Amino acid sequence: MTKQTDTQMSDSTWNNFKSAAKDAYADGKGETVQSQNGQTIIFTLPEQIGCLADALVMFKNRNVNLTHIESRISKTERGSFEFYVNVEENETAPKDISLLLEDLKKFAKNVTYDHEEALWFPSKISDLDRLSNRVLSNASELDTDHPGYSDPNYRARRKELAALAMEYKHGEPLPKIKYTQEEINTWDTVLSAVLKLHPTHACKEFLKIFPSCGYKLGTIPQFDEMSNFLKVRTGFTLRPVAGLLSARDFLCGLAFRVFFATPYVRHSKTPMWTPEPDVVREFIGHVPLLADPVFAQFVQELGLLSLGAPEEWIKRISRIYWFTLEFGMIHQNGNLKAYGASLLASFGELQHCISDKPIHHSFEPEKTSQTSYPIEEYQPQYFVFESFAKATKKVKQWATAIPKPQSIRYNAFTEGIETLEDKERIMNLIREMKCDMDRVEDAIQKVH
Ligand SMILES: [Fe+2]
Secondary structure (H helix, E strand, O other), X not given: OOXXXXXXXXXXXXXXXXXXXXXXXXXXXXXXXXXXXXXXXXXXXXXXXXXXXXXXXXXXXXXOOEEEEEEEEOOOOOOEEEEEEEEOOOOOHHHHHHHHHHHHHXXXXXXXXXXXXXXXXXXXXXXXXXXXXXXXXXXXXXXXXXXXXXXXXXXXXXXXXXXHHHHOOOOOOOOOOXXXXXXXXXXXXXXXXXXXXXXXXXXXXXXXXXHHHOOEOOEOOOHHHHHHHHHHHHOOEEEEOOOOOOHHHHHHHHHOOEEEEXXXXXXXXXXXXXXXXXXXXXXXXXXXXXXXXHHHHHHHHHHHHHOOOOXXXXXXXXXXXXXXXXXXXXXXXXXXXXXXXXXXXXXXXXXXXXXXXXXXXXXXXXXXXOOOOOOXXXXXXXXXXXXXXXXXXXXXXXXXXXXXXXXXXXXXXXXXXXXXXXXXXXXXXXXXXXXXXXXXXXHHXXXX
């Protein structure tokens, strides 16, 4: 995926939830709640002396400021009161509110929060089914400046491939796609062009893996071939997606080592340029480095950082994604080399990026995450890694500032995200790590 957007939860989602929450409070009978700024929490408490006071202490303990509170007798829970509370928005609110919600859920019933969707994240790999179809644009509704806008055949083909991606569910065989001769010609044009530049412009990790990908002229590989290729090397898999996802949804997949990839091919009249991701760029640009273990770790870290992160931090992580996975460069043996997919699959920008026209900065997560970029022209600046391992370390250090209620880890055995929220889980992790360390110690002794 290339064209990242700083998409937040859409206004319609926000408004739908807010009105749904208010409707729930109003019991669908036309009662309205006074409009307030900030965020809304609704919960139900039993009619007991001191119950509300105890709840309010939880707000105070979590540093969440109330700006408005209303109560009424519950129409659904006998002997209970419903509370509608507005709370102040601030920089640390997501972490504090998340902790508060955990507290409230142990104490109150029907706890509802109007930013719940932002806090929710998939905890198991099959949960990706919930977000994989939330594409930002309809496959057949191309922008007026899209090369395929006035081509009805192209639009129909896009619709057909989008449907295949939309139907896919985790665990099913990946769809087989019979690419047309026109599509294969486009693949051939791009592949034969970039192959001329890779030896001098691509990083050594890419060059080492690329021959194993099996790319050749005259055929576009199938999703299952390339997904299996990755699976046995780094555990990454490809999942077809109908179009662009929000940054948050796309990054979620990376946490599970799932890469959302588009199955369609750019329009044949502009084989060397596309305004969006396509299968040519996914396969030629992304797949080789996702097969490198150190780089794969970096990519998964970006995904893990995004889970449950506040929207402002999603923007920052997605900018790092842009300047690394898409347009990343690295110093190797005193030379600038490319490792970003949008460079390695672009004959023009691959030459531009190592020229003296753009500015080359050292990769510093804080600076990179604050830098905006153009999406339809060559990048005027790039951020350069010293190594993948050092970059991963830098990003992890930078990410300690992300306000999150709990530490999380990916469990490769269960393909799920674990929150390290209690002593037992942390102890289990320590036991696993000790087992691994014993193996490392044994291996070192055998080496010497
Ligand atoms: Fe991409």
